[in-house]
Structures are given as structure tokens and as C-alpha cells.
Amino acid sequence: MHIPVAKPMIGTEERDNVTRLLRSAMLSQGQYTGEFEKKLAAYVGTEFAVGTNSGTSALHIALLGLGAKSNTTVLTSALSFVATPNAISYTGAKPAFVDVGFEDLNISFEKLQETLEGLPDVVGVVPVHLMGVPADIYSILDWASAYELFVVEDSALALGTRYKTRMLGTIADAGIYSFYGSKTIVTGEGGMLVTNNEELNERMRLLRSHGQHPNHKYFHTTLGYSYQLSNLHAAVGIAQMEKIDEIVDRKRYVATILRKELLTMNNLSLFNEPEGSEITYFGCPFLVNKAENKHRVLSMLAEKNIETRPIFCVLPELCMYAENSVETKYPHALDISRRGFYISCAPTLTDLEIEYLIDSLMDVDQRID
């Protein structure tokens, strides 16, 4: 048996849509992009959705539209994929990192205030819902509004998670999703920005398509980008939207079973789930209780043909964002990166594969001390 970290649910609907589209030769522009946007907006419950060619480009234009620019600072989590601070940097703003909580995947609400106080030019916050687990978004929103900061939810990994009845990505000024091949729904590459702000929606549409006036071909009113979501990618997205409930249900089922059966391990532990959350995990994350055992755990899982990945990066350790005193400033993010890993939570995992994952993790847990 081989268990890759991701395997999307692709079927005849995707193949039929793509074949039909190839016959029509409408690869770049066409009806699918707008249809996909409407379906995703309806699914998450926002008024507007703007398709882009990646989650990173959606985040970039959302930040631009909300006012990130040179000589400003945007707060974000110290633990994420590099696309989060990169999108901030593309606007000319500087990312300022905030540690996560103890054994918590997400930005520490307490640390936000502390970080803000040391910086004069903060204009916004990008909380990341890492692995699909909700950040403390309602508290962050209340706090940010007191300081007139914008909030963009980086929900690249969190499409389908509900938190206190609302979908992640729809709670703040704007949210973004990614459709890269390992995400909840996939289009190969692709992303979407969602918002209830009409002005932002219009600005996003301009920015994603060369700044071109919507009714005036080759009349460009602002410096825009070539960030369109192609009709071809959207054709796959439309088919994925038809099965999003099935995908989300199955991902939740996989995580629920894994978490239930693996709750009593001695050397590996699970992350807590915030109260009121119904999580659609990107992958199933674990913590090895002792950092010195992590390498052995991952090797044993690799021997069993179970792929693992680290829980992304401690961003201020990367050369582009390097800071001094990372150990003292971001102890919790460092702790998770030293002890954390994830395995598949794919909607395509069979019952037999789920059983194999459980048996393998239990076996590994018993063989380490």
C-alpha cells in the first residue's frame, strides 16, 4: 500500500468538461470562469467571488485592494506556507510575524497586540487558518476594527471548514482559497478571492485582468496583473463544485476516524480543535511528543509507504525574512516545526487505507519511547 499526502477526487465530470472545452477551443475566456465564481460564492455564502490563477495571486490583489503598499506593515503568522508573506511583500509592504500559540497551529491573539505596539505603520492582518483549523478570527476581527486594520483570511487550506456557523474565508474583509492539486477542491493551479464588499470586488476584477476597463477593450485604468483563472481550469472547478459536499464529508469522516482511533497514543498527539468548529483538514496534523524522535517517526512511516510533510515553515527562519532571536521571538512556531508533521486526509482514502494508517501510526507510537 502507498499513501501519498494528497490524492484529489477526480471523475468523469471533470474529464467530460475538459473534453467539451477542448472541442470548443475556448480555453482562456468563456462561461466556466464566471459560473465557477458564482457556485463558489453560493457555497461559502458571500456576495462576490473573483477567480485567479493561484491562491497567491488572490492574496496579492486582496492586499493591494485593501491598502497594503510601500512603507506599511502587515501582521501575519510566523508559521505558514511562504506564499503568505510573499504576497504581502509583492505589494511593497513588510510582513511582521507573530508567534502561534502553544501547541496551536495559528496566530496567537495575545501576541498580536504586543507586535502591533512595536510598529508604527501597521495597516492590516492576515491570519492563516493553517491545515484548515480556524484561527481565532472573531477575536482578531473585533480587535482589528478597534485599530482600523483590514483583515484578510488566508484560507488557502481551509475551504469547507465552518467556524461558529460561518465558512472560513467569509468572516473578514476578504478571504482567499487555493485550488492547487492537494487542496479541498482542485483545478491544477487556481485560486479565488471572496468578499461581500462590492467596491473591493470591482477593484479585484480590474487588478486581476491587466487593469482593463470592464466594457472597454484595451483601455487600462490602473496597473493590473495577468492573474485570470482560465476557462480550462474553471471547467475542472465547476465539476469539483458538483461534488464539494461529498469531498468535504469524506475528508471530515477520515479526520474524525483517525482522531478518534489515535487519541490514546503515548508518543504522538493531536492538535486541539477550537470549540464550535467543523474542520475540513488539509492534511491530518500530529505532534511527536519529543522533538528528538521526529526523524525516527517519519522514517518508520516512510518504510510503511506513508508519505508525510512538515507543517510548513517558520517564516522568519527563511533567508528572505531572516530575523535575529527567532528562538526567543517565535518559540511556539519553532516547537511545532520541530515536532509536527502531517499525513493524508484525502477524500479518496478507502476504508482499508484508513485502517492501514491507524494500524501504522499505532505501531510507530509503540516502537518509540
Ligand SMILES: Cc1ncc(COP(=O)(O)O)c(C=O)c1O
Ligand atoms: C497557507 C497558504 N497560503 C497561500 C497558499 C498559496 O496558494 P497557491 O499555491 O494556490 O498559490 C498556500 C499554498 O499551499 C498556502 O498553504
